[in-house]
Every structure is written in C-alpha cells, then in structure tokens.
Amino acid sequence: MAEAQRMLAEGSLRSSSERFVNRELSWVDFASRILELAADAREPALERAKFLAVLAQGMDEFFQVRVAGLKDQLLAQHPIRSPDGLDARAQLRAIRTRLEPVWERQSEVWHDGIRPALAALGIEIVAVEDLSPTLHRRLHERFLEELFPILTPLSVDPAHPFPYISNLSLNLAVRVRDSQGGELRFARVKVPTNVPRLFPLGDLRYCLVEDVIASFIARLFPGMIIEEVGTFRVTRNTDLVLEEGEADDLLELVETELRRRRFGRAVRLEVSSRMSRELVDVLVDELELHPDDVWATDMPIDGSFAWEIVALPIDEGRGIAAAGVTPSIFTVGDDGAGALFGRLAAGEVLVHHPYESFASTVEAFVRAAAADPDVLAIKQTLYRTSGDSAIVEALVEAAEAGKQVVVIIEVKARFDELANIAWARHLEEAGVHVVYGVVGLKTHLKAAMVVRREGARLVRYCHVGTGNYNARTARTYEDLGLFSADTVLGDDLAEVFNYLTGFSHPNRLRRVVLAPQQLRGWLLERIARERDRGPSGRIRFKVNSLVDPEIIDALYDASAAGTPVEGVVRGLCSARVGVEGLSEHLRIRSIVGSFLEHSRIYVFGQGPDADVAIASADLMQRNLDRRVELLIPLEAPATRARVEHILDLAFADDTYAWELTADGRWHRQRGGEGISLQRRLNDEAGARG
Structure with a gap:
C-alpha cells in the first residue's frame, strides 16, 4: 500500500495497474475468510465442518477454471496481462505463495479444531490402526464383503500403461514388489465414488473409506510385498471452449466438449504428506506436471468429505436454521x-x-x-x-x-x-x-x-x-x-x-435494464450522477464480485469527488480503499456466514428519488459484456424500504463482516453490538411468519 501512496503522490497511480488488486489473489483472500470461520471455536462444530467443505469445493473450482486458464495462457505463450499488470506466470507464482498458508492451515484447523469439536458431539473419525483387535477383525470382514468385490488394481508395466486418472477422483498409489524378489512396481486403486467416504463403525464412529482400503490393500495383491501406499487426487482443466458460431447443434457441441473435459490437462496433484518423494515423482512425471503443482497435506484429501459429516442426523452443533416462512x-x-x-x-x-x-x-x-x-x-x-x-x-x-x-x-x-x-x-x-x-x-x-x-x-x-x-x-x-x-x-x-x-433487438424497454445492451451504461450514468453531486450523493451496492476495471475507475472518480461509496462484496474484489485522492470515500466489506450472500442490490442516490434495484448481475466484465442479465428498479415504497433495510443491516453487521482496509487486508469486525445481518433477518422473518 505504501507503493500505491507513493505513486499517487507522483500522480501516476491513476494510470497504473497498481490501482487494481489481482482477481485471483482476491479469491485467496476470500478463501482465508471462509477458513477463519472454520477455525472459529465460537462457531458450532457442524457449522465449522460445513465451512471446511465449502472451502474445499471452492478450491476445486478455482484450480479447475482459474488456475487452469492461467496455465493455458502460459502454454500458448499468450501475452495477456491481468488488469493489475501481471502475466500468467507471475500470477501462478503469486497464487502459490499466497495460497500455501491457507492450504497448510486447513490441516491445523481440521486436526486441532474441528475434529475435537466433533468428538465433543460424539462424532469420531478414527484411524484403522487405532481400533481394538476385535473391531479391526470385524472391519477386515466388512472390507471383504462390502469393498473388496468392487475394487480394481491397475498395474503399470510394459503391458499396462499408466492409467488415466479422472478429474477429482480419489486414488491410492501403491508400490509393490514380488515376494520372490524383483523391481518395485507401481499400481493404482481408485476409491469407489458410489460408497460414502465415512465408513460407519457404529455409534457415530467412522473410518475414512480410503484408510480402510489402504489398511487391507494386500488382499488385492496376493503374493506381493506392499512397500508403500499413498493417497492422491488429480485436478484437471474443466473449462469448456465452445465455438458456437460454427456449431449446427449447440447441445451436441456442449456434449462433445464435456467428453473432452474428462481428458483435460492435469493442473494440480494433491498427495498425502507421508507419500515418499519417489512415489510423488512417478505421479508428477506421468501426469506431466511441475513440482509446484503438487500440494501435500496431512489431513484427508478432498475436504468436501465434511459434507457427509454435516448431513449426519443430529441436531446439535448447527448454525442458523433458516426460518423459511411463507408470506x-x-x-x-x-x-x-x-x-x-x-x-x-x-x-x-x-x-x-x-x-x-x-x-x-x-x-x-x-x-x-x-x-x-x-x-x-x-x-x-x-x-x-x-x-x-x-x-x-x-x-x-x-x-x-x-x-x-x-x-x-x-x-x-x-x-x-x-x-x-x-x-x-x-x-x-x-x-x-x-x-x-x-x-x-x-x-x-x-x-x-x-x-x-x-x-x-x-x-x-x-x-x-x-x-x-x-x-x-x-x-x-x-x-x-x-x-x-x-x-x-x-x-x-x-x-x-x-x-x-427469436430474432429481435429489445430496444423498447421502459423499466428493466438488460445486459449486455444497456446495463453497463446504466450503471456508469448513475455513478457519474452521484459523483457530480459530491458529498450529497450516495452509492451503495451488494454484489458477489467487484472486478470490472471500468466500473472500479468510475467508483474511484466518485470517491475522489467526495461521494460516499459503500459496497458489500462477498467474494472477489479488485478495488483498493482508503487511498487518499483516489478512494478515501470508498468503503468495502464482505459478509460470510451461515447463508451464502448471493443477492445483487444497487442503490444510487438518497430518498424517494433514489434508484433502488435488484439484479442478476455482478460487477464483472463477464456479467456486463458476455451474459444476458437483468436489472429491475423497484418502485413500491415498501419494497424499496425493505431492500435498503437489508443494506443498512449489512453495513451494521459486526459478527460475520470483514472490512477491507487501506493496507489491502480484510479485518474481521468483532466486539461491537453483536449485530448479525443473517440472524437479524431470520428473526424478522420468523416474527412476520
């Protein structure tokens, strides 16, 4: 931030890419906010497990799409730079650096926080080796009855090439040696996707199914010595590349691309931290990955298994239950x-x-x-x-x-x-x-x-x-x-x-605003109007993402003119706040709680003449320029007042809100009056019902 202040003093920040925060790194910040909730001992245990699952799911999508896209740019030697001036290689390096602490802390949160909190509810995830001899024997019998018949070991030798590893599948890498001697061989066993990750032992006690398979894997290789077993998972590029203008049948085109997606380039390899360097190297070579694509962990690979914990039939340890009333x-x-x-x-x-x-x-x-x-x-x-x-x-x-x-x-x-x-x-x-x-x-x-x-x-x-x-x-x-x-x-x-x-141009719209035809212009006109009003103007919005450079620059202009600008941005945010002469009147906060904040609200002005609208679109280039989106201004006074009330509570929240500060960091707002946007709205709905 000091560099940004220096550039502003020199008059160069407004024309520099430094005025934007990198989109991908902003997602890492969002991931950190989710992890903070998973780590928060004040949260109920099952709610913490849910946040861990949400984080795992988000990381999967991030690598499948965003990291994969950057790798495509790198391979194609594409000269594209992000709005903040970074090329693909620089972004990939920055992602690795910023994401590593989040990745490593997941393990700590699971082992030292969530797992003990679940145990306090009677939910135990136990290791096979910690079972009593009697339970171990029973588990072996169940393995033979329930798992062994559906497992298939795939060996790698001159007659058997390295098997295709499907996207996001959980696998066991096995190194075996013939009991009569000979060289080490590699084999892969895919963990079945049609069985639960939580293998029940009774009384809310479970083993992870991959641990059960690994413990008795010798039954799949009779006459062989098992030298090593390690868990791994591969993430592949899943972004579709569609040439719609050349397609006779869009449905057929999408189906074809989906088949290709299954064989997308590998972009991430997750491995157990106990896996040997030799076995990791085999996987890296066969999958044509770089060592920087390897992410080791000592918690269960694929944290989305926590969804199964959240779904357990117990009432304790949960977060806010939605009122779900009927008007x-x-x-x-x-x-x-x-x-x-x-x-x-x-x-x-x-x-x-x-x-x-x-x-x-x-x-x-x-x-x-x-x-x-x-x-x-x-x-x-x-x-x-x-x-x-x-x-x-x-x-x-x-x-x-x-x-x-x-x-x-x-x-x-x-x-x-x-x-x-x-x-x-x-x-x-x-x-x-x-x-x-x-x-x-x-x-x-x-x-x-x-x-x-x-x-x-x-x-x-x-x-x-x-x-x-x-x-x-x-x-x-x-x-x-x-x-x-x-x-x-x-x-x-x-x-x-x-x-x-059909074939038409919707140019006679009187109330709704359509993207890509009108929405960008509608937003910029209203931002400019409030900018011209200076301190007596007002701009407020609630979106999932704020990354569009033109919109951010317009908000900077309004802020520089003294117009108060307030935004609730749940996820990605490329704007800087608190920079004197650029964004000192720009305030951004994020709310992450029991419910995923998904609504888009826009308010320009104050009083009965303000524009109050809801929309399907975020402040992103894809929403404004490459999607058909709809914004609708609200007219009924009661409806307008209700939407503004939501924003008022969002800016008052001091329980699940993070404030973006001038140093580019997000700080949790705690220790105030204990206002929770989601809890308050839920209570109000319950009272109405």
Missing part, C-alpha cells in the same frame, strides 16, 4: 389455483430467501400457473436447477395440459452442463419449447412470466430474481425475488423473452 399472500386456501394471481395483482411482492420459503413462493407460483385453466402460457429461464426440481415438473404438467410453455435453458452453465442437457431433453419430450439462449452469450438472468386470461384481456404475471430456480441452493443461498403484475414490466419481459427465443 401471507402465498398462504394456500381453498379458493383454487387462480386465487394466487388475484392476490399478486394487488401490488408488487418481494420475497427474501432462505428467510422466506422458496417452495411456498416461487415454486408455488409456477405450480399455480400449471394448474390454473386460465393460464395460457408460461415462459421461464433456467440457469441452474436442482435434481428434484418441482418447477421443471410443473412446466411439464403445464405443457401436457396444452399450455404454451417456453424454457430458455443455459446448457453452458459451468459444472451444470450435463444436468441442464438432461432437463432440456426431459422438457422437450413433454412438448415444451426449449431454447438454448443467444449465440456467444450465457443467459444468466432469472425470470418467469405467466400469461393469464382474465375476462376479455390477457394479464402478465412476472417473477424476477437474483438467484437460480433451484430449490436446494435456495435453502442456503440468500437471494431476492420480485413478483409483479405491472403492465410495463410485463411488456418489457415479453420483449426480453422474444429476444432470447
């Missing part, structure tokens, strides 16, 4: 499926998940549309949805009942491509008109529109949200959704759906 307007009565629409016609309704139930609001809306004989058509976008989607089944029922049903499915939604392809085919078989979006763009907006006959006219009922139509994630992701029968909104959404399904 009165959605209360089911005996007045038929169409009654809900009569209630929604009375005015806009804002719902807030998971404090308010997704099932009894959003799903109920689609189910009512499917069942109501006066509904003629349903149009909806699907980016990610759950495996037991009630919404999809309602859409199928609507189509089978003769309604016109159109669904825009984004088959390029990362890591959900296969599921979305399956949903697309299921819907098409039922007679739903399925569209795959706009060439070259991801359809990320979340919107549904129901067309209903009411007397001599047709009325459009709309839902626009910040989160996916996914019942599973809606229980843990914080999101907002707006229901409205507003005529202007209905007209606008009709234009948007026609744009997504």
